[in-house]
Every structure is written in C-alpha cells, then in structure tokens.
Amino acid sequence: MGKVSNKSIFSNYQKNEGLFDEVFDENGNVKSVYQKILDIYGARSIKDYVKLNNKAKSSFFNQGITFQVYGDKESQEKIFPFDLFPRIIDPDEWDLIEKGAIQRNLALNEFLWDVYHDKKIIKDNVVPLELLSSSPNYLHQMMGLDPPSRIYNHISGTDIIKHSDGNYYVLEDNIRCPSGVSYVICNRTALKRALFGVFNHYKTHTVTDYAENLLSLLESVKPHGVDVPVCVVITPGMFNSAYYEHSYLAKAMGIELVEGRDLFVENDFVYMKTISGPVRVDVVYRRIDDLFIDPMEFNPDSALGVPGLFAAYKKGNVTLANAPGTGVADDKAIYTYVPDIIKYYLDEEPILKNVHTYHCSRPDDLKYVLDNIHNLVIKPVDEAGGYGISIGNRLTKNEIDEVKNTIKAAPRKYVAQPIMSLSVHPTYIDDTKSFEQRHVDLRTFTVLGKDQQFVLKGGLTRVALKKGNLIVNSSQGGGSKDTWVLKQQ
Known part of the structure; x- marks a missing residue:
C-alpha cells in the first residue's frame, strides 16, 4: 500500500468514503496492484495527460470507432468515450469471474434446450410456465429444434458489478446479440498507442485473441457433414448503432460481412452472392x-x-449464432430464477450472486415495489442499452406516480432491484481537467462451442461519465476503460 504524492495528478482526487473505490482503500492508501501504474501516471502533468487523451481520441476517430444512439436527434456518429486510466483485475478475482460466467452460461444453455424440448424445469415447478408463455422472446418456431452441438447462446455478455460490500454480482445477462467486444480490443490498441511503456510493468493477458477464438468456436458448431465451413457475419447495415463492431469482427476473423440482400436460399441451403458465383454458407x-x-x-x-x-x-443446413429464441433466457423476469436454474441443471451453487430482484407479476412483489419505489431501480424486462430504467431516489413525486401507473398497467413487463452501489474508479473528466470517482461495471464475453468454452480475459469496463450516475451504457452517456486481467506470477 502507498500514498499519493502531493504533486501527482491524483492529488486532488476526492474520495467518497461511502463508495467502494477500486484503486484506493478505506484509509486512502493505493491498493498494491495499482501502485506502479499510479506512479507512472502521477509523474505526468495534467497538460501531458490532456495531450495523451486527445491522442487516444484521434486513434478512435481514425479507426472509425463510433456509435449512434437510437432516438438521438443528431445525425452524426459519436466517438465512443474512452478513459486512458485502466481497470486492473488480479488473477484470483478473475478466476472467480471467469468460472462464474461459464457456469451461468452453461446453465442458461441447458435451460434453453429444456424449454424448447421437454420443459422439465416447468413440470418440476422451478420456473413458472406463465413467464415463458408471456415472453415475446419465446419462439414457438424453435420448439423441438436441435441446434448443432446443442448450443443456443454461442456468444453471451454477462454484466457484473462490484458492490460496496466488495462482492461481485451479476446485474443482467445478454444472450441475444450482445455488443461491445470490439471496444475491448480497440481500447487496448488505443492505450498501447498512447502509453505503450506501461505494459512493460505488468504481465497482462491479451484480448486480441478474441476473434481467433470466436471463429474457432463458430466453426465447431458447423452443420453435420460439412468439413470446412464458410462463416459470415450478417448485419442490419451501416446505420445500426453497432455496425462498427460487425465490420470489425468480420475483418478480424477473415470472413465476409454481409447484409440480407447478399444471401439467398435455394433448396433449403444458404448461398452468398459473389462475383465468382454463389458460395454456400454454413454458419451465420x-x-x-x-x-x-x-x-x-x-x-x-x-x-x-x-x-x-x-x-x-x-433442416440443419446452416447454423445461426446465436440461435433464435435465446432472448427468453435473458428476459429480466427469468433472471430472478437463474440461481435456481444453475442448481437444477448443474447441481452446483451459483459462483456469482444475483442482485435481489422483485418481479412485478407476483402480487406480493408488486405491492412491495409500489410501496418502496423510491428505494428501487425499475427495469423493463425486455429492453437493453439502459433504456426505460427508472431510479427511484432520482424521481420527483409526479414521476414516481407516473412509474407506478406504468407498472400497474403491465406488471409482467417490469422488475425492480435495490439501488446497488456500484464500485467507483478514478476517471479523467474533460470538463474539470481532473480525475474523479465514477461508477463502473464489467461486461464479460463468454463463447460456447462444441466441447469448448472461452471467456475473454479482459471484458468491457463501462463508466458512467456523469457524476453520480449509475447507468453506464454508452447510449446513456457512458464511456469505457481498458480492462487488464493480470497473469499469475
């Protein structure tokens, strides 16, 4: 443990004692894993840091790392906000996160197989039938279908927070089309370009192997009878908010990026149009x-x-990753039951905890939520990107009444959770030209294939750049940090 020099760019860093700081302990000492990097960063002036920060922004701009917020009236693309001061996770902590993410996603995969086949978990009264039948993401078209290698959620994004008690909790699961992995890789690239020397002082796992592992796992779930599969990434097009990621991953994997108009189906096989004629596609x-x-x-x-x-x-002639219908398992109403799902299918205790969740379709939960809304976070079960969330202690009386009426009109559509105190991390703020505490979370990326699993060692640390804000999504004004997972010494 060490102290910060009075001349350091962190010397004016204000610590709220009620928050769990990732870098400083309760006595204001620097945690050992951060000491070296604080010495390196602290030796620079704010003026130097501003130059480096602008260099990183230029790197993002030149790489085309942008996003578009849905509903934004502005037509221009925005540079994805990036903070140069990285988050560091030690090997023991990462081991817990990695094992927990794999356990969770294996169990959810078993759940998906079951609910589209025998429904044993429903018959055994572990998960209510009503939650499935009322979910718009539960697709009758998937009933009885057998995806190659029994894999539904090939790519999963598990959102994890560290609470003020120092423990990790899963905030939600994302297993439809989770985004953000390209930013993980580009954050690392931008930081290396701006401050390459810092990597000489830490043994950090690479993140640039993600595309290679993803392609290997996609190829492992190829249709039966295919030797060398042709894989493609299909995108809605360049106006999609995550189009940069789609194009980046296709290029990194060395496969084609296509739109719907580039493919056609003949005799129940999928083909890609090329200047040399049709090419059969095996994995999408x-x-x-x-x-x-x-x-x-x-x-x-x-x-x-x-x-x-x-x-x-x-017909089994093409693999879709992720499988259609996976959204029923990342419905926030199902989230409530994930600990039970893990115990049911894997006969294991959950490694990562859930945040206690009230589902408004239950009469007792609904009454509690309506009576205590000022102390809760209200979330729609089927939204992503931080949209539709209401944080009770930030609402006016009129806004609380409005939220109550919205919930009562459609209880199935809403869940509520206690207002969790996300951990904070020193983050450079342009407006004040200083480092300030900002709330962070972590999106991990788990890839499941035939007889293999892979968790990217360094997920997406998302930062709520607005002071006091708990919503970290880029669509809500959030940014990100490079995330270093350290190797065992």
Whole structure:
C-alpha cells in the first residue's frame, strides 16, 4: 500500500468514503496492484495527460470507432468515450469471474434446450410456465429444434458489478446479440498507442485473441457433414448503432460481412452472392434480431433478413449464432430464477450472486415495489442499452406516480432491484481537467462451442461519465476503460 504524492495528478482526487473505490482503500492508501501504474501516471502533468487523451481520441476517430444512439436527434456518429486510466483485475478475482460466467452460461444453455424440448424445469415447478408463455422472446418456431452441438447462446455478455460490500454480482445477462467486444480490443490498441511503456510493468493477458477464438468456436458448431465451413457475419447495415463492431469482427476473423440482400436460399441451403458465383454458407453469426432474420417466418415486412433462412436452419443446413429464441433466457423476469436454474441443471451453487430482484407479476412483489419505489431501480424486462430504467431516489413525486401507473398497467413487463452501489474508479473528466470517482461495471464475453468454452480475459469496463450516475451504457452517456486481467506470477 502507498500514498499519493502531493504533486501527482491524483492529488486532488476526492474520495467518497461511502463508495467502494477500486484503486484506493478505506484509509486512502493505493491498493498494491495499482501502485506502479499510479506512479507512472502521477509523474505526468495534467497538460501531458490532456495531450495523451486527445491522442487516444484521434486513434478512435481514425479507426472509425463510433456509435449512434437510437432516438438521438443528431445525425452524426459519436466517438465512443474512452478513459486512458485502466481497470486492473488480479488473477484470483478473475478466476472467480471467469468460472462464474461459464457456469451461468452453461446453465442458461441447458435451460434453453429444456424449454424448447421437454420443459422439465416447468413440470418440476422451478420456473413458472406463465413467464415463458408471456415472453415475446419465446419462439414457438424453435420448439423441438436441435441446434448443432446443442448450443443456443454461442456468444453471451454477462454484466457484473462490484458492490460496496466488495462482492461481485451479476446485474443482467445478454444472450441475444450482445455488443461491445470490439471496444475491448480497440481500447487496448488505443492505450498501447498512447502509453505503450506501461505494459512493460505488468504481465497482462491479451484480448486480441478474441476473434481467433470466436471463429474457432463458430466453426465447431458447423452443420453435420460439412468439413470446412464458410462463416459470415450478417448485419442490419451501416446505420445500426453497432455496425462498427460487425465490420470489425468480420475483418478480424477473415470472413465476409454481409447484409440480407447478399444471401439467398435455394433448396433449403444458404448461398452468398459473389462475383465468382454463389458460395454456400454454413454458419451465420447474426447481428439481426430474431423477428427480422426471415420475412417468410417472422416479420413479413423485414427487409433486413433472408427469405427462407429459417427453413434452412430447421433442416440443419446452416447454423445461426446465436440461435433464435435465446432472448427468453435473458428476459429480466427469468433472471430472478437463474440461481435456481444453475442448481437444477448443474447441481452446483451459483459462483456469482444475483442482485435481489422483485418481479412485478407476483402480487406480493408488486405491492412491495409500489410501496418502496423510491428505494428501487425499475427495469423493463425486455429492453437493453439502459433504456426505460427508472431510479427511484432520482424521481420527483409526479414521476414516481407516473412509474407506478406504468407498472400497474403491465406488471409482467417490469422488475425492480435495490439501488446497488456500484464500485467507483478514478476517471479523467474533460470538463474539470481532473480525475474523479465514477461508477463502473464489467461486461464479460463468454463463447460456447462444441466441447469448448472461452471467456475473454479482459471484458468491457463501462463508466458512467456523469457524476453520480449509475447507468453506464454508452447510449446513456457512458464511456469505457481498458480492462487488464493480470497473469499469475
């Protein structure tokens, strides 16, 4: 443990004693894992740091690392906000996170298989049938279908927080089309360009092997009878908020980025149009939502999908990753039951804890939520990106009444959780030209394939850049940090 020099750029860093600081302990001492990097950063002036920060921004701009916020009236793309001061996770902590993420996603995969086949977990009264039947993400078209290698959630994003008690909790699961992994890799690239020397002082796991591992796992779930599969990434197009990620991953894996119009189906096989003629496609990593992947099976007005794609999938002639219908398992109403799901399928205690969750479809939970809304976070069960969230202690009386009426009109659509005190991390703030405490979370990326699992060693640390804000999503004004997972010494 060490102290910060009075001349350091961190010397004016204000610590709120009620928050769990990732870098400083309760006595104001620097935690040992951060001492070296604080010495390196602290030796620079704010003026130097501003130059480095601008260099990182230029790196993002030149790489085209941007996003578009849905509903934003501005038409221009925005640079993804990035903070140069990294988050560091020691090997023992990471071991817990990694094992917990794998356990959770294996159990959710078993859950998906079961609810689309025998429904044993329903018959045994572990998960209520009503939650499935009322979920818009539970697709009757998937009943009885057998995805290659029994894998549904090939790519999962598990959002994890560290609470003020020092423990990790899973905030939510994302297993439809989770985004953000490209920012993990680009954060590392930007930091190396701006401050390459800092990596000489730490033994840090690489994150640039993600695309290689992802391609290997996609190839492992190829259709039966295919020797060398052709894989593609399908995107809704350049106006999608995550288009940069789609194009980045396709390029990094060395496979084609396609739109629906680039593919066609003939005799229940999928083909890609090329200047040399049609090429059969075996694995489609889809970044298009379920209802838009095939206008013949789902939304007939969709111009994004491929007519006949689902028929080819049903015949086993193409693999879709993630499988359609996975959204039923990341419904925030199902989240309440994930600890039970882990025990039911794996006969194990959950490694990572859930945040206690009230589901408004239960009469007792609904009464509690309505009576205590000022102390709770209200979330719609099927939204992503931080949209639709209400934090009770930030609402006016009129706003609370409005939220109550919204919940009572459709209780199934809402869950509530205690207001968790996310850990904070020193973050450079442009407006004040200083480091300040900001809340952070961590999105881990787990990839499941045939007889293999992989968790990217260094997830996406997201930062709520607005002071006091608990919502870290980029769509809500959040940014990110490079996340270092240290190797065992």
